[in-house]
Amino acid sequence: xxxxxxxxxxxxxxxxxxxxxxxxxxxxxxxxxxxxxxxxxxxxxxxxxxxxxxxxxxxxxxxxxxxxxxxxxxxxxxxxxxxxxxxxxxxxxxxxxxxxxxxxxxxxxxxxxxxxxxxxxxxxxxxxxxxxxxxxxxxxxxxxxxxxxxxxxxxxxxxxxxxxxxxxxxxxxxxxxxxxxxxxxxxxxxx
Amino acid sequence: xxxxxxxxxxxxxxxxxxxxxxxxxxxxxxxxxxxxxxxxxxxxxxxxxxxxxxxxxxxxxxxxxxxxxxxxxxxxxxxxxxxxxxxxxxxxxxxxxxxxxxxxxxxxxxxxxxxxxxxxxxxxxxxxxxxxxxxxxxxxxxxxxxxxxxxxxxxxxxxxxxxxxxxxxxxxxxxxxxxxxxxxxxxxxxxxxxxxxxxxxxxxxxxxxxxxxxxxxxxxxxxxxxxxxxxxxxxxxxxxxxxxxxxxxxxxxxxxxxxxxxxxxxxxxxxxxxxxxxxxxx
Numbered sequence: 001x002x003x004x005x006x007x008x009x010x011x012x013x014x015x016x017x018x019x020x021x022x023x024x025x026x027x028x029x030x031x032x033x034x035x036x037x038x039x040x041x042x043x044x045x046x047x048x049x050x051x052x053x054x055x056x057x058x059x060x061x062x063x064x065x066x067x068x069x070x071x072x073x074x075x076x077x078x079x080x081x082x083x084x085x086x087x088x089x090x091x092x093x094x095x096x097x098x099x100x101x102x103x104x105x106x107x108x109x110x111x112x113x114x115x116x117x118x119x120x121x122x123x124x125x126x127x128x129x130x131x132x133x134x135x136x137x138x139x140x141x142x143x144x145x146x147x148x149x150x151x152x153x154x155x156x157x158x159x160x161x162x163x164x165x166x167x168x169x170x171x172x173x174x175x176x177x178x179x180x181x182x183x184x185x186x187x188x189x190x191x
Numbered sequence: 192x193x194x195x196x197x198x199x200x201x202x203x204x205x206x207x208x209x210x211x212x213x214x215x216x217x218x219x220x221x222x223x224x225x226x227x228x229x230x231x232x233x234x235x236x237x238x239x240x241x242x243x244x245x246x247x248x249x250x251x252x253x254x255x256x257x258x259x260x261x262x263x264x265x266x267x268x269x270x271x272x273x274x275x276x277x278x279x280x281x282x283x284x285x286x287x288x289x290x291x292x293x294x295x296x297x298x299x300x301x302x303x304x305x306x307x308x309x310x311x312x313x314x315x316x317x318x319x320x321x322x323x324x325x326x327x328x329x330x331x332x333x334x335x336x337x338x339x340x341x342x343x344x345x346x347x348x349x350x351x352x353x354x355x356x357x358x359x360x361x362x363x364x365x366x367x368x369x370x371x372x373x374x375x376x377x378x379x380x381x382x383x384x385x386x387x388x389x390x391x392x393x394x395x396x397x398x399x400x401x402x403x404x405x406x407x408x409x410x411x412x413x414x415x416x417x418x419x420x421x422x423x424x425x426x427x428x429x430x431x432x433x434x435x436x437x438x439x440x441x442x443x444x445x446x447x448x449x450x451x452x453x454x455x456x457x458x459x460x461x462x463x464x465x466x467x468x469x470x471x472x473x
Binding site for chain 1: 406
């Protein structure tokens with residue numbers, strides 16, 4: 001009798017513990033883990049190399065919200081193949097490619113340099129220079145991070161840069177361009 | 192080179208029952224093809240399975256005109272910079288040195304071999320000591336050679352790419368198949384018109400390879416299209432595969448249950464991962 005009561009007690013205790021643990025999990029426990037942009041590059045590159053041997057990475061953008069550490073649940077990677085004259089995008093989530101599609105627009109961008117700072121470092125630089133103040137004073141929020149070469153840097157179009165975009169309901173967005181090699185903020189503007 | 196190794200690996204997996212695309216036939220008493228123990232059945236669907244669509248590169252698509260205009264502008268800009276050659280991969284530079292070392296090692300080995308012959312003739316105990324030292328040198332040279340081979344192996348065979356091999360077995364009961372086409376989501380499509388020899392190979396229990404190429408390491412739908420008198424416009428079936436990154440995935444299509452009414456949807460498909468640790472590489 002005692003042993004039966006004891007085992008029943010253990011079952012109840014286990015259920016209670018499980019319930020407490022479940023309750024203590026964060027709200028987003030079911031979401032895929034966040035990761036920095038470079039983390040997803042391995043699987044995206046493997047896919048791109050299967051698609052075209054001359055595929056080169058030309059563009060990176062967050063496909064889901066970026067958090068305060070510069071990580072996101074999903075990142076998009078765009079590759080260009082000169083031999084195919086096409087660009088193909090891969091969206092990576094939780095270490096897996098969840099979307100692969102050809103870009104239906106002509107986009108022959110130059111390849112990114114190999115040595116680019118990861119999204120966390122780029123965001124930290126942007127925050128320190130202007131983002132923090134913009135968010136505090138303008139009620140802005142981080143909306144987009146994109147890595148590209150030659151679009152936002154007139155003086156040195158060969159430079160691979162992170163563009164960190166903050167939006168606000170009260171006015172134009174803030175663009176912070178960060179040198180992807182040095183981490184130095186190159187320019188900021190509202191637009 | 193990689194493709195060739197894949198083919199060898201596939202042939203090893205399939206054993207001697209594979210009749211290649213060249214149309215080699217199998218004897219009538221060929222035993223049944225052994226199935227890979229890791230093979231899993233794959234369902235062939237009549238219609239292409241729909242997958243959840245995830246939006247990607249939203250900023251780029253929303254601002255495509257701006258981004259393209261920026262690139263158009265860049266092409267017209269004159270840049271006052273001198274072109275500079277990029278650094279050469281130090282590994283490539285080291286290959287020349289390695290070749291020289293290999294040549295030198297070869298000369299040393301020959302020299303030692305000559306000396307060894309002379310030593311045997313002299314049979315002097317003192318000189319035998321020298322011989323021992325030279326044998327040590329040979330050991331050292333061999334060890335260095337092994338090290339160089341290791342470097343080359345790591346550089347050229349260390350990275351495998353994701354690939355798919357599709358093989359076909361069995362012969363349809365009431366409908367002849369004239370050609371088989373394999374279509375991937377990235378637009379790759381390969382069609383193989385079956386020769387009389389290949390049909391005979393299938394009839395007698397052989398296997399033919401209809402596709403061998405790189406694939407993206409992700410969940411994707413592969414289309415299998417059969418054409419023949421029963422299906423002049425083609426009959427398609429769809430299988431969902433998830434090729435593992437940097438591995439070779441094999442997909443086997445058994446046509447035995449296919450007939451004029453069912454078409455490609457009656458294909459029995461199984462897939463498995465090629466185990467590269469089986470020693471094919473050595």
